[in-house]
Every structure is written in C-alpha cells, then in structure tokens.
Amino acid sequence: MKTSIDMTRPSALYVGLAAILLLAAFILPRLGLTGFESLVHAPYRRSGAAAALGVSIVFGFLGALRHAARAEEPWRVPGSQPLLLVLLFTAFGALGLLLSL
Amino acid sequence: MYLNTKIVNALMTLRAISPERLAAVTGLSSRALTAWLDGTAKDEDSDARLPFDRQLEVIKILGITGEVPRSDVTHAWFLREPAFGSREPTYEPLRTILLYCGGCDVTLLAAEADPFVSLRARTHFALTFDKFRAVLQITSAPFRSLAFSPGSLPNMRWVGEQAPLIVRKDLFLSLTGPGESVPAQLDLERHKALEIAHWKKIGELAAERGMGAPELAHFLIDKVPVKPMLPALSAQLTAAAPAAAKEPIPAAPEPESLFQGAK
Numbered sequence: 150m151k152t153s154i155d156m157t158r159p160s161a162l163y164v165g166l167a168a169i170l171l172l173a174a175f176i177l178p179r180l181g182l183t184g185f186e187s188l189v190h191a192p193y194r195r196s197g198a199a200a201a202l203g204v205s206i207v208f209g210f211l212g213a214l215r216h217a218a219r220a221e222e223p224w225r226v227p228g229s230q231p232l233l234l235v236l237l238f239t240a241f242g243a244l245g246l247l248l249s250l
Numbered sequence: 251m252y253l254n255t256k257i258v259n260a261l262m263t264l265r266a267i268s269p270e271r272l273a274a275v276t277g278l279s280s281r282a283l284t285a286w287l288d289g290t291a292k293d294e295d296s297d298a299r300l301p302f303d304r305q306l307e308v309i310k311i312l313g314i315t316g317e318v319p320r321s322d323v324t325h326a327w328f329l330r331e332p333a334f335g336s337r338e339p340t341y342e343p344l345r346t347i348l349l350y351c352g353g354c355d356v357t358l359l360a361a362e363a364d365p366f367v368s369l370r371a372r373t374h375f376a377l378t379f380d381k382f383r384a385v386l387q388i389t390s391a392p393f394r395s396l397a398f399s400p401g402s403l404p405n406m407r408w409v410g411e412q413a414p415l416i417v418r419k420d421l422f423l424s425l426t427g428p429g430e431s432v433p434a435q436l437d438l439e440r441h442k443a444l445e446i447a448h449w450k451k452i453g454e455l456a457a458e459r460g461m462g463a464p465e466l467a468h469f470l471i472d473k474v475p476v477k478p479m480l481p482a483l484s485a486q487l488t489a490a491a492p493a494a495a496k497e498p499i500p501a502a503p504e505p506e507s508l509f510q511g512a513k
Contacts, residue, residue, distance in 0.1 A: 159365070227373060228364050
C-alpha cells in the first residue's frame with residue numbers, strides 16, 4: 150500500500166504546458182509573423198504583453214505552490230486548484246506572447 | 251417514545267436525500283413528513299399523521315436499525331461546501347451525528363494516482379466509528395481549499411497523517427461507490443495502512459536505541475519465539491482488521507439519543 154498519492158501525471162501536464170509556452174516564445178518570433186501587429190491596433194500593446202506575461206508568471210508561481218501543497222496535504226488541496234492556476238498561467242502566457250509579436 | 255428529528259435531519263443531509271424523495275420512497279405524505287421533521291406539526295397531530303412505526307421506517311431508509319447506523323454496510327455520506335461564504339454550517343449535520351454516534355477515526359481515502367486533469371474537487375474520507383463504517387465525500391469549489399477540519403469537530407480523531415488510505419483505482423471506486431463495498435474491506439485497507447505506520451514507528455524506536463535492521467532482526471530471532479501462524483496468515487489479517495479498528499476513541503461528551511423519552 151502506498152502512503153502518498155502519485156502526482157506524476159498532473160506534474161507532467163503542467164511541465165508540458167510550460168514547455169510548450171517556452172517553445173512557442175522561442176519559435177514564433179523567428180517565424181517572421183509580421184502581420185500580427187497590423188491585426189491588433191491596441192495603443193499599449195507592448196505594455197499589455199508585459200502585463201499579461203507578468204500575470205502569467207504570478208499564476209504559474211501560485212500554481213506551483215498549490216501543487217506542492219497538494220503533495221503535502223492532498224486532503225486539503227483539491228487537484229483542480231493547481232490545474233486552474235496552471236490553465237490561467239498558460240492562457241495569460243499565450244496572450245502575452247501573441248501581443249508581443 | 252419518539253425520534254429525535256434533529257438526528258434524522260442530519261442523516262438526511264448526509265445521505266443527500268430530500269424530504270420529497272424520502273416521502274416517495276417510504277410512501278408517506280410529503281407534508282406530514284416535512285411537518286414532522288420541521289417540528290411544525292402539533293404534537294398530537296404529528297403522532298397521528300406519522301405514527302411511530304412509520305418513523306422507524308424512515309430511519310431504516312436512512313441506514314439506522316435499532317439505535318445506531320447499520321454495521322453490515324459502509325455508509326455513504328455526502329457534504330457539499332459552498333463556493334462562497336462561510337462553510338461552517340456545512341459541517342453541522344456531521345457534528346450532530348458525531349455527538350450522537352460517539353468517536354471516530356478519520357483518514358483520507360484516495361486513489362493511488364492523480365489523473366492528468368480533474369476539475370471536480372471531491373475528497374473522500376474513511377470514517378471508522380466503534381460500531382459502523384462510513385465513507386464521507388466532500389465536494390468543494392474547484393478553486394478553494396477544503397475547510398474540513400477534524401480537529402474542530404467533536405469526537406473526531408485524525409489519523410490521516412500516519413495512515414492515509416491510498417489504494418488502487420479500482421479498489422477506490424469500489425470503496426467509494428455507495429453500496430459497493432462492505433465494512434470488512436475498508437477495515438482491511440485500514441489495517442494495512444496502519445501496519446505501515448506501525449513498522450515505521452518500530453524502525454524509529456529501534457534507531458533511537460541504536461539498533462539497525464540487522465540488529466533488530468537478530469534480536470527478534472534470538473529473543474522472540476516463532477509462532478506457528480503462517481498457513482492462515484491471510485485469514486488472520488482479515489480477522490485482525492476489526493480489532494485494529496478498536497483503538498481507544500475519546501467518548502462523546504454529551505451523546506444525544508435518537509430515541510427520546512415519551513412525551
């Protein structure tokens with residue numbers, strides 16, 4: 150009988166999402182997608198991108214903290230809590246990435 | 251004699267059965283049942299509309315035979331924490347039942363591996379009362395931590411730190427499905443979990459005394475005679491499970507009674 154919950158699968162998912170985001174951040178600027186700037190005419194696009202990436206980092210950090218808390222006390226922290234934070238991390242990260250193009 | 255409707259109401263909440271559903275199952279009038287449960291019916295009317303033997307039928311549906319919940323089934327109880335606001339009232343039915351039924355050990359009951367994605371915040375706990383077993387499922391908001399705190403509930407002893415029940419997925423589904431498992435199954439898993447904690451404790455005690463595993467093994471070989479018990483080991487393990495569950499539990503400070511004196 151095990152004494153702790155195996156959290157390999159959600160951990161792999163979270164690391165995978167972060168890796169995809171990083172990979173996209175590395176690859177997309179090198180693809181020469183110059184048309185995006187003309188699609189989004191927001192006056193503070195760069196600032197918006199920075200804000201979205203900042204918020205994404207905060208959510209990512211909180212998600213990691215809650216994931217660690219679930220490993221510590223699985224009866225108190227439901228698995229949905231880190232998942233929601235990581236999904237917000239991914240969404241804001243993707244938004245920041247698109248705005249920065 | 252009459253029944254304590256506070257306990258009946260608490261059991262209905264824990265079993266997630268509405269008065270309408272209970273009335274439909276028992277074939278009683280919904281109005282009479284609600285009036286009896288709410289205490290809004292006049293005393294003599296209440297007895298006339300819902301005689302004592304019908305009241306016994308109601309509590310039988312809720313899993314009570316005699317004075318306490320049945321011991322031959324694992325009771326499935328459900329609580330749902332609200333997404334916003336105070337969560338203290340959620341645990342009021344459980345508090346009532348704990349005062350009525352006496353002490354219990356509580357531990358986490360979970361599958362051995364988390365799924366990739368889970369947006370449902372459902373946590374299960376195994377409750378070991380002196381006379382019966384229950385599995386409590388608490389549903390919370392996906393973004394909130396659980397407010398369940400055994401330390402703040404009367405007569406509840408948390409053993410989740412040393413003996414959480416982390417079981418295979420199929421066994422987890424069997425243990426948590428209403429009507430799927432028998433108490434002996436839960437007891438066996440609990441016995442296995444406690445055994446791990448006990449072996450760990452023995453290791454710590456040996457280390458404190460400067461003994462490693464080889465020294466401890468030699469000590470046992472030299473000093474403790476072997477008992478002829480190996481052929482029936484598995485059967486004894488099963489039999490030992492209920493005994494393991496009967497560790498001293500603090501007595502209820504003010505136990506309520508389901509059956510009150512005659513009016």
